Amino acid sequence: MTSQIPALIIVVPLLAALVVSLAAWIRQSLCFAAALCAVLAAWISAILVMGRVINQGVITYRMAGWAPPWGISWHIDHLNAVVLILIATVALINLIATRSTAAREFEDRPGVFYALYLLFVTGLMGIVITGDIFNLYVLLEIASLSGYVLLGMGSGRAAVSSLSYLFIGTIGASLYLFGAGYLYIATGSLNMADIAAILPTIEQTGPIQASFILCLIGLFMKMAFFPLHTWLPNAYTHAPNSSASLIAPLTTKVMIYVMIRIILFVYQPDFAFAQMGIDRFIVWLAVIAILAGSLLAWKQERLKRMLAYIIVSEVGYMVGGFWLGNTAGMTGAVLHILNDAMMTLCLFLAAGALISRVQADAFGALQGVFTKMPFSMIAFVAGARSIIGVPPTCGFFSKWYLISGGMEAGHYAFVAALIISSLVNVLLFFRVIEIGYFEPFDSHHPENGQTTREAPLDMLVPLLVTAGLLIVMGFYANTLVTWIVKPAISAATMGGL
Amino acid sequence: MIAVVSAKPLIAVLVSLAVIPVLISARKPNVREIWTFAAALIKFGIIASMVPAILAGHTLEFTIAPLFAGIAFKLKVDAFGLLFALVASFLWIVTSAYSIGYMRGLDEHSQTRYYCFFAAALSATIGVAFSANLLTLYIFYEILSLSTYPLVTHHQDREARSSGRKYLLYIMGGSIGLVLPAMIAIYLIAGSLDFAAGGILAGSIGALPAAALLLMLVFGFSKAGIMPVHAWLPAAMVAPTPVSALLHAVAVVKVGAFSVFRVITEIFGPGMLLNFGFDTLLCIIAAVTILGSSLIALSQDNLKRRLAFSTIGQLSYIILGAALLTQSGMAGGMLHIAMHAFGKITLFFCAGAIMVAAGVKNISEMKGLGRQMPVTMAAFFIGALSVIGLPPCGGFISKWYLAIGTIEAGQFLMLAVLLASSLLNAAYFLPIVYRAFFCSPDEVTFEPRIKEAPGWCLAPPVATAAISVILFFYPQPFFNLSQLAVSRILGG
Numbered sequence: 006m007t008s009q010i011p012a013l014i015i016v017v018p019l020l021a022a023l024v025v026s027l028a029a030w031i032r033q034s035l036c037f038a039a040a041l042c043a044v045l046a047a048w049i050s051a052i053l054v055m056g057r058v059i060n061q062g063v064i065t066y067r068m069a070g071w072a073p074p075w076g077i078s079w080h081i082d083h084l085n086a087v088v089l090i091l092i093a094t095v096a097l098i099n100l101i102a103t104r105s106t107a108a109r110e111f112e113d114r115p116g117v118f119y120a121l122y123l124l125f126v127t128g129l130m131g132i133v134i135t136g137d138i139f140n141l142y143v144l145l146e147i148a149s150l151s152g153y154v155l156l157g158m159g160s161g162r163a164a165v166s167s168l169s170y171l172f173i174g175t176i177g178a179s180l181y182l183f184g185a186g187y188l189y190i191a192t193g194s195l196n197m198a199d200i201a202a203i204l205p206t207i208e209q210t211g212p213i214q215a216s217f218i219l220c221l222i223g224l225f226m227k228m229a230f231f232p233l234h235t236w237l238p239n240a241y242t243h244a245p246n247s248s249a250s251l252i253a254p255l256t257t258k259v260m261i262y263v264m265i266r267i268i269l270f271v272y273q274p275d276f277a278f279a280q281m282g283i284d285r286f287i288v289w290l291a292v293i294a295i296l297a298g299s300l301l302a303w304k305q306e307r308l309k310r311m312l313a314y315i316i317v318s319e320v321g322y323m324v325g326g327f328w329l330g331n332t333a334g335m336t337g338a339v340l341h342i343l344n345d346a347m348m349t350l351c352l353f354l355a356a357g358a359l360i361s362r363v364q365a366d367a368f369g370a371l372q373g374v375f376t377k378m379p380f381s382m383i384a385f386v387a388g389a390r391s392i393i394g395v396p397p398t399c400g401f402f403s404k405w406y407l408i409s410g411g412m413e414a415g416h417y418a419f420v421a422a423l424i425i426s427s428l429v430n431v432l433l434f435f436r437v438i439e440i441g442y443f444e445p446f447d448s449h450h451p452e453n454g455q456t457t458r459e460a461p462l463d464m465l466v467p468l469l470v471t472a473g474l475l476i477v478m479g480f481y482a483n484t485l486v487t488w489i490v491k492p493a494i495s496a497a498t499m500g501g502l
Numbered sequence: 503m504i505a506v507v508s509a510k511p512l513i514a515v516l517v518s519l520a521v522i523p524v525l526i527s528a529r530k531p532n533v534r535e536i537w538t539f540a541a542a543l544i545k546f547g548i549i550a551s552m553v554p555a556i557l558a559g560h561t562l563e564f565t566i567a568p569l570f571a572g573i574a575f576k577l578k579v580d581a582f583g584l585l586f587a588l589v590a591s592f593l594w595i596v597t598s599a600y601s602i603g604y605m606r607g608l609d610e611h612s613q614t615r616y617y618c619f620f621a622a623a624l625s626a627t628i629g630v631a632f633s634a635n636l637l638t639l640y641i642f643y644e645i646l647s648l649s650t651y652p653l654v655t656h657h658q659d660r661e662a663r664s665s666g667r668k669y670l671l672y673i674m675g676g677s678i679g680l681v682l683p684a685m686i687a688i689y690l691i692a693g694s695l696d697f698a699a700g701g702i703l704a705g706s707i708g709a710l711p712a713a714a715l716l717l718m719l720v721f722g723f724s725k726a727g728i729m730p731v732h733a734w735l736p737a738a739m740v741a742p743t744p745v746s747a748l749l750h751a752v753a754v755v756k757v758g759a760f761s762v763f764r765v766i767t768e769i770f771g772p773g774m775l776l777n778f779g780f781d782t783l784l785c786i787i788a789a790v791t792i793l794g795s796s797l798i799a800l801s802q803d804n805l806k807r808r809l810a811f812s813t814i815g816q817l818s819y820i821i822l823g824a825a826l827l828t829q830s831g832m833a834g835g836m837l838h839i840a841m842h843a844f845g846k847i848t849l850f851f852c853a854g855a856i857m858v859a860a861g862v863k864n865i866s867e868m869k870g871l872g873r874q875m876p877v878t879m880a881a882f883f884i885g886a887l888s889v890i891g892l893p894p895c896g897g898f899i900s901k902w903y904l905a906i907g908t909i910e911a912g913q914f915l916m917l918a919v920l921l922a923s924s925l926l927n928a929a930y931f932l933p934i935v936y937r938a939f940f941c942s943p944d945e946v947t948f949e950p951r952i953k954e955a956p957g958w959c960l961a962p963p964v965a966t967a968a969i970s971v972i973l974f975f976y977p978q979p980f981f982n983l984s985q986l987a988v989s990r991i992l993g994g
Contacts, residue, residue, distance in 0.1 A: 394678070395648065396641040397575075405570065408686050420683060427678050435670060442655070443663045480575070483568045 010057075011066040011079050013050045014089060015131050018043045022123035029116025037104055040119040044100055044126065048093035051130075055086040059488060063496075065136070080136030080197065080270075084339065084493035087485075088133045088262050091343055095254050095350050096126045102354050102467035103247035106361060110245040111158065118158070122251065124151040129259050138185045138271065139195045141263065142178065145227075149174050152256060155248035156240050166239035173236040177226030184220030187212050188271075197271050204272065210280065217272055217281065221264070228260035230320050231294035238301075238313040246360055249309065250353035254346040257316055261323045261342055265335075268327075269494075278330045288419055291325025294318065295422040299429040308356050308366040311433060312349070315392060318426055319345050325419050326407040332494060334410025339490045341403035344391065344478060348400055351388035351471040355381055358460035358468055374441040378459050382441060384472035389434035391475045394427045398475045402482035506555065508562040511577040511632045514548045514587070517541055518594075518621035518628075525618050531606075538598050538617050545624070546591040549584070556584050557982060569637060573695050578634030582836055582987035585980055586760050587631040589840045590753050593847055594624050596962045597748040600851055603958025604744050607858040616656060616742070622649035627753040630760060636685055636695040636769060639761055640677070643723070647673045650754055653745045654738045665737040672724045672734035680722030684715045688769065697764055699990050701771020709778045712770070716780060719765045720787065725758025726821065727814040729791040735814055739806040743854030746806055751813055751846040756839050759820040763835060767991045772827040781911070784825030789919045791818035796926035803864045805853045808930060809846065812889060815923060816842045822916065823904055829988055831907020836984040837977070838900035844970045845888030845897050851963035852882040855955035860948050865934055870946040872938035875954050879938045881967040886931035888970040891924050896973030899981075 021043030028035040057064060058081060068077040081089075100122070111118040128148025135141050153174070157167030189195055191212045192203040204213065222233075229237040241253050268277045278284050298318025305311040323345070326338035356366055358381040363370045375382050391400035404423060411420035459465065478485070521541040528534040552562060562579040569575050579587075601620070605613050626649060629642030647670075655666040689695050692702045703712065724731040738750050749755075766775065766784065775781050792815045799811035816838070823835015855878045856862055860871065872879040888895035891902075901920065908917040937945075954960055973980070 390648070393674075394682075395644045397645075402569070405686060408683060409690060412683075412687060412690055424679055424683060427682075428675060431670060431674050431678070435667075439663055439666070442652075443658050443660075480567050483570060 008066075010050050010053050011064060011081055011134065012068065014047055014054065014134060015127055017046045017050070018123045018127040018130065022120045022127065025123060026116050026120040029114070029120075033115050036115045036119040037100075037107075040123055041100060043123055044093065044097045047126065047130065048090075048097050051086070051089040051093045054081055055090055058083055058086045077140060078136045078196065079134045081134060082493060082496055083489045084262075084266070084496075085133045087343065087489045087493070088259065089130060091346055092126065092129050092133065092255060092259070095346055096122075096251065098467045098471055099247075099251045099254075099350065099354070102464050103250060103357065104463055105461055106245075106357055106464070107247040110247055118155070118247070121151040121155050122248075124148075125155060125251065129255055132259055133262060136197045137195050138188065138197060138200070138267070142182050142185060145178055145181070145263075148256075148259075149178060149227075152252050156244040156252060158248070159243050159245040161243055162239070163243040163245070166236075166243045170236040170240040173226055173233070177223045177233075180219050180223030180226070182223075184216040184218075184223060187216030187219065191216070197267075200271050201273060204276065210276075213272075213276075214281065217277070220267060224260055224264045225324075228257045228264070228320055228324075229317055230290070230324055231297050231317055234294075234298075234317045234320070237317060238310055241313040241316075242307065242310045246353075246357040250350060250357055253313070253316060253353050254349040257320050258323075258342045258346045261320065261327070261338070264324070265327055265339065274330070284328045284330050285416070287328040288325045288414075288416055291321040291328065292418050292422040294321030295325065295426045299426045299433075302433055303429060306368055308359070308368065308371070308437065309353070311437075312352050312356060315430070315433070316349060319349075319392075322404075322407055322423065322426075325422075326410055329410040329414045329416060329419070331410050331413050333406050333413055335494050336486055336490050337403050337406030337408075337410055339493060340406060340482065340486060343485070344399040344403045344475075347471060347474055347478060348388050348391040348398075351384060351468070351475060352392070354464070354468045354471060355385035355388060358464050359385075361460060361464065362458050368437060368440050371437060371441050372444040375438075380465055381460050381468060382438075384468045386434075386438065387472035387475055389430075389438070391479075393430045393434065397479040399478035399482060400475070402479055406486075504560045505563050505578075506560050507564060508579075509564055510548055510552055511562055511579050512564050512566065514545055514552075514591075515577065515625055515629045515632065517545045517548065518625045521621055522618045525614060525621065528614075531613065534614060534617060535598070535602050538601075538621065539595070541621060542591070542595040542598050542624075545628070546588075546595055549587045549591045549628070552579055552584060553588075553979075553983075556581050557986065559986070563634065570689070572693055573635055573637050573689070575638055575641065576634035577629070577632040577638070578697075579632050580987065580990065581983040582760075582763075583631040583633075585836055585983040585987065586756065586839055587628050588979070588983075589843045590624065590627050590631065590756070593748055593752050593843060593966070596847070596965060597744050599958055600747065600854070600962040601744040603956050603960075603962075604742065604854050604858060607956060607959060608742075610656070610742060612656070615652060619649050619652045620745075620748075623653065623749060623753060627757055630757045633697075635697060636688070636765070639764065640681060640685060643681075643725070643757060643761060644677060646754060646757060647677065647725075650745075650749055653749065654741045656742050656745070657740065662740050665740040668737040669734045672731055676722040676724035676731060680718040684718035684722060687711075687715060695769075697768035699768065699771075699993060701767075701769055701774055703769060704771050704774040712774070712778060713780065713783075716765075716770060716775075716784075719769075720762055720784070720821075723758045723761040723765070725754050726762045727755055727758060727791070727817045728762075728787060728821065729794050729814070732791070732795065732814045736807050736810040739804070739810050743806070743850060743857060746810075747847050747850030747854065750810065751850050752843045755813060755817055756820070756843065759817045759839065762821055763824045766821075766824040767827075767832065772992065776827060781825050781827050782913070785822060785913055785916050788818040788822035788825055789916060791815065792822065792919055792923045793926070796923055796930065799930045800926065802930075803866055805856070805863060805865050805868070805934075806850070808865065809849055809853060812927065812930065813846055815927075816846065816889060819901070819904060819920075819923075822920075823907060826904075826907040826911045826913065826916070828907045828910035829992060830903045830910055832988045832991065833981075833984040834900050834903030834905075834907050836987060837903060837980055838897075840980040841896035841900040841970075841973060841977075842889065844966050844973060845885045845895065848881055848885030848963050848966040848970060849889065851959070851966065852878050852885065855959045855963060858959050859955040860952045862948055867947050868934065869937045869941040870943070871948070871952075872935070874950075874952045877954055877960060877964060879935060881963040882938075883935045884967040884970055885963070886935060890927040890931060892928075894974045895970045896977060897970070898974060899977045
């Protein structure tokens with residue numbers, strides 16, 4: 006029975022999405038319960054799968070027993086097992102934390118929200134788990150379409166912003182599909198392992214190079230790699246809080262995962278780095294992304310928008326780190342996928358908690374929040390420290406690997422960009438912290454009669470758990486690297502980088 | 503030398519953190535402050551209990567978690583670390599008493615927050631003292647930076663905000679912008695970051711990159727206040743006085759000096775620095791700060807600012823001691839951590855007592871104060887003597903060894919710097935005392951009915967002044983530790 010667990014990861018949330026939409030007809034409160042059960046089941050399955058990968062090595066699972074290259078096959082190694090856990094964890098924490106927010110934001114249609122939530126999770130899990138480049142596209146569209154709707158269901162300009170995301174996202178996905186098509190023409194296969202075996206035997210590399218570039222640009226659009234980031238800030242700023250804190254931590258990170266997956270396991274490092282010869286160029290693009298993201302974040306006047314631009318900058322960290330092409334850089338990139346997802350979750354949940362109380366996220370509205378909401382702000386500060394890269398939070402450890410990778414590769418501009426961005430992050434977050442801590446002036450002397458209105462417990466507890474995880478993941482960074490990240494990278498590179 | 507595995511250092515670090523939930527939940531100020539005392543006493547007790555083992559030549563070690571290949575989050579107690587930890591944890595007890603008098607005397611807000619972050623800051627300080635490698639030290643250094651921010655900005659007004667900005671800019675700018683990349687580069691070159699006698703870089707790096715890394719670390723640890731990265735310290739004087747006293751005369755600033763000392767002696771190592779001739783470079787950097795800050799101190803009218811500039815100069819004595827790279831020089835630098843601590847904290851306590859009792863911050867308004875507050879001003883006098891380096895105070899001992907160190911190293915110019923600095927110190931301290939006692943009645947500007955500050959504010963400076971004198975006659979506890987530490991560094 007346990008050998009079927011990989012299937013459950015996808016099937017359970019997919020079926021639950023159906024159940025939720027039906028349950029909404031019976032009683033609306035059932036929706037949350039059903040969604041919770043499904044996400045919990047997916048989370049447990051992901052952990053069991055990870056256990057099996059660590060103990061028994063790579064799992065190849067054939068859906069309904071059909072053999073590749075025709076049947077659908079899952080391919081699970083250390084790299085996707087850990088990303089599966091990440092997706093399930095973020096989905097679970099966010100589901101619990103945003104229950105009351107979602108009830109307010111989607112009051113008349115919780116069924117729609119939770120069904121889309123589960124479809125989005127299904128899509129992402131599928132993207133990560135699949136061993137087939139076409140299925141990846143299909144699942145990408147499932148995730149993206151549910152994502153567009155989740156983001157677009159907010160008030161005000163949410164729909165317009167989501168539409169612009171839809172245009173750009175669809176172009177990105179189409180470019181990826183083009184690339185996959187070229188690859189199919191060249192190799193006659195859609196199965197990743199199959200293609201990886203065939204590619205080195207093909208002499209004429211023109212179409213393969215074209216397919217590589219198309220896939221890469223498509224993914225850059227989906228992951229908001231500067232200057233293809235333009236959809237992201239608006240989409241995340243105007244979105245409902247309960248969707249934003251699900252989608253912001255996961256979408257860009259999963260797309261970076263896909264980039265790593267197809268480079269390491271489909272095209273393979275020798276082709277991507279040695280033959281294409283674009284690695285240093287992309288690291289330079291990453292340098293620009295990091296700096297531009299930081300500078301644009303500095304110009305923002307609203308918390309969520311600032312966080313959105315920080316994501317743009319962080320995407321540069323991961324893309325640049327990976328394209329350094331050495332073990333340290335790739336380790337940093339993979340570790341940062343995990344860390345950045347958790348710190349983005351922490352900050353978006355904190356922003357959601359603040360917005361639920363002060364009703365706005367313009368900086369001016371945040372005066373005195375330290376007094377009003379001390380625990381939410383503790384979590385916010387923890388998230389901020391992790392983004393800045395202050396130990397012992399996890400952000401420090403991935404930054405360490407990224408900087409080491411930059412130094413080893415002799416790419417000092419990348420090192421400088423990371424340091425500058427860390428310093429800019431200090432300024433960014435302390436600007437917010439200062440407003441929350443100092444202003445309004447003259448109100449801090451004994452008993453100014455401010456009533457404490459901390460966020461409700463069901464929001465606060467998941468938030469503090471997330472903040473705590475940032476520190477736990479810091480202390481266990483070495484364990485993560487030794488047990489999960491190193492095997493994931495060396496499987497692809499045979500230790501030959 | 504035997505390395506003993508012991509959880510004592512970990513407990514010593516954590517005990518003040520453990521008390522924070524209790525402080526938050528304590529509804530009554532008295533209960534809260536009793537717990538602060540309990541934490542301070544336990545911390546000092548644990549640290550003191552490690553002295554016999556260290557004097558017997560052992561080290562105590564405890565590995566918390568592996569962080570990267572070849573580096574663990576690891577604590578290690580050696581003689582130098584223990585010396586610093588003893589000073590900091592003992593003075594926390596005294597400062598806790600003083601805090602009660604000061605914070606209640608001025609009816610400060612948010613006192614629970616204040617005690618919590620104070621406890622966190624002390625945890626981090628002891629963590630720095632007991633760090634086994636540069637990365638562990640860096641982690642505690644950063645924890646210290648952020649736990650002192652709410653203390654520096656305690657008043658939450660515009661002035662506190664701008665001082666807080668300066669504080670973050672210098673401290674975090676240095677640690678992220680300079681120390682972090684230098685540390686990673688050292689790790690990539692040496693494959694390790696452990697503090698080791700003789701250093702870990704010798705033979706694996708050329709003169710130019712070594713100079714770059716050395717300067718990045720010396721200026722990056724900006725808590726040491728080496729010019730030109732000193733400006734945060736005078737700005738931080740906006741904090742409540744107990745914070746200035748313990749953190750900005752002892753814990754925080756000496757964490758900076760301690761870190762630089764460790765880097766000079768146990769990352770680079772005396773052999774390598776002498777080979778490249780970097781000892782002179784470091785001496786010059788220290789000398790510029792020593793003289794420069796003393797000259798600036800002369801012109802400060804705000805007492806706490808004058809004390810701050812004095813601290814900047816005295817911190818560079820410690821750096822100078824390390825840079826001399828001789829037996830007596832390094833011992834003098836280490837001893838100065840202790841001796842200056844007791845002297846300077848006395849001065850800050852007195853400044854705070856004057857603020858509580860007379861509401862006066864500026865030196866020009868303190869004429870004649872000695873008649874109303876004789877005990878405070880007497881303690882101030884002794885503290886000043888110690889910082890100037892005159893007998894019968896502890897400060898004399900450390901300066902004596904520093905002076906011998908300059909001769910051993912053949913750096914006679916540095917001897918002149920030390921003497922000139924002592925004269926300057928006397929020039930900016932003694933007139934305060936003189937005018938407090940000897941001035942004509944019509945020069946007095948404050949209200950005539952001022953009395954001594956309450957007991958909680960008065961007893962601590964008297965105690966630390968007395969200890970300053972005792973340390974002149976009986977410096978053995980610190981002296982033995984410093985000798986042990988230096989012989990380890992030079993023997994390696």
